Every structure is written in C-alpha cells, then in structure tokens.
Amino acid sequence: MAAESITEGPNDKKCDVIYLDRELGVVVLAQSFYTGKEGVKTAKGNKAADLNTAFNWLLLASDENLPDIIKP
Secondary structure, three states, X not given: OHHHHXXXXXXXXXXXXXXXXXXXXXXXXXXXXXXXOOOOOOOOOHHHHHHHHHHHHHHHOOHHHOOOOOOO
C-alpha cells in the first residue's frame, strides 16, 4: 500500500505521500527527502513549510482542481 500512496511528481502540490484509510478514518500526508550526495544528512528547513502547504492545499481543494497525480 505504501507504493500506491506515493504521489511525488510534477504538480503534486507538495504532497509526496498521501494515504487514506476511510474505514479507520486515517489520513497520512508526508513530505519526503532523498539524496545520494555524500555528506548530506538532513533536508532543507523548508520541508516543514512544504508539508504545511500540502496540508492546507488538500483541505481547500475541490474535486475539479485536484491534479491527476493525486486524484486516485
């Protein structure tokens, strides 16, 4: 189920992972970071702001303006 929850891509509205379990009433929204660069151990500080943007965008989104990458 984790692989199906990855939304990372163009126009993902800062939502890298979205998991919804309607039965349990649970939503998981994540902002991710990966690098293969030597010596880089943490993400930039703006990742927290990106997650906030994603959360607010999803709360205000309507079905008509959901990007195809996160519609499912």
